[in-house]
Amino acid sequence: MEFKDNIPIYLQIEQYLYRQIVQGQLPAGTKIPSVRRLAVDLTVNVNTVQRALQQMNANGILITKRGEGNFVTEDEVLLAKTKQHLLDMELQRFTEQMRQLGVKRNHLVEILTHYLEEHIDDR
Amino acid sequence: MEFKDNIPIYLQIEQYLYRQIVQGQLPAGTKIPSVRRLAVDLTVNVNTVQRALQQMNANGILITKRGEGNFVTEDEVLLAKTKQHLLDMELQRFTEQMRQLGVKRNHLVEILTHYLEEHIDDR
Amino acid sequence: MEFKDNIPIYLQIEQYLYRQIVQGQLPAGTKIPSVRRLAVDLTVNVNTVQRALQQMNANGILITKRGEGNFVTEDEVLLAKTKQHLLDMELQRFTEQMRQLGVKRNHLVEILTHYLEEHIDDR
């Protein structure tokens, strides 16, 4: 995994884990790798991983069991809400940015379609 | 104008001016307000404004004339390119984020349409 | 280190570091002194050093690792290119200036040789 330079690494890790969970690669109830394991895998400092997990813990998306590790919450409702929230954030940001760039609402879909056609090979 | 806390102010100013130019509120060749004027209007330090302009100057979108001020480039091609680039950046970001959230490409338009309908009142 | 008065200090620092890197005194991958350290050594303000490094960072010749420091890129190709570019810049400037002073191309080498002989003691 590679990190962009202008965004804090811990945020990128957090985001990365969110994606994994939301997509189901880390299903509800799963134990996620240990902090040290993640730190090694991602070649970052342990503190950095800690900080990422800490915040997800506060949000309730991760449950820490002392001596056992971190687990994805089994609260399916929360998971669904989280996913929806992430989607909405992106949609809101996107529409807002496009608006600021002078794109009319009724052109949005058109532009998106056009873009998708042009980049049809991108995964 | 208000600034978000997690993004450097100078970047937000830069973005703000880019928007203004791309939308045509600052047409090609226009003199933009002096650094000191902008600093007062935006209630930030002169240096912070400088830094924003400096980058745009390096990109050629602004032309600095010594002792006169900063002017929007008259290179219409560059302006068009810049606009397209800004649009593409957002589109790329959007589609990439949605992909990471597990949204299939052929669902993208559908989701966007749905979102727009739900938030029909937003300007 | 002393600075000339008519050239911005940050540019002179940049140039100084470029020289160091190109000559191999700061080999690829090396950690360069911290901004604060450099500021003290060169008896200039921290911001001034920052500004110099910032540009080199943008050019890819320096890599900034958050909380760790600045490192010379390990991209040997880029380093070679940079060196060649610096050389070419000087050669171009030199030949152009001599041309403007009315020196014919086929006299250039002759004049240079003559100059070198006259100043044979200069290091």
Added chain:
Amino acid sequence: MEFKDNIPIYLQIEQYLYRQIVQGQLPAGTKIPSVRRLAVDLTVNVNTVQRALQQMNANGILITKRGEGNFVTEDEVLLAKTKQHLLDMELQRFTEQMRQLGVKRNHLVEILTHYLEEHIDDR
């Protein structure tokens, strides 16, 4: 005539006139165009031209005759000295820069020759 952005215009004008004189396009004793004329031709401010001439005047290379205009000095010795000085400045700068870039003295001619061959078409 076009001006580089990072060098004061008045210096570029001064340099330009020096070149003209040294190359003989403005021979000893010639009246140079009036300040206003130059300002129009070069599309710069009158003050800027003044400043350039003023310095050349102080150096004795230009003679101001009140009510008549500015003339190139007729002091051929001074002219020759000036030319030599300009040449030496460039040679010194060039050799010094190359030295800082790690080029050995005995490689200088070789590199220059090589460069000239590569750019054989440049005027």
Added chain:
DNA sequence: GTGGTCTAGACCACG
């Protein structure tokens, strides 16, 4: 008046 540079000092984010 315009932009450009520099300083001193502060606070924050990161690892």
Added chain:
DNA sequence: GTGGTCTAGACCACC
């Protein structure tokens, strides 16, 4: 401890 940002205030160069 590292780099990044921001401020307030100063001085300079240019037109």
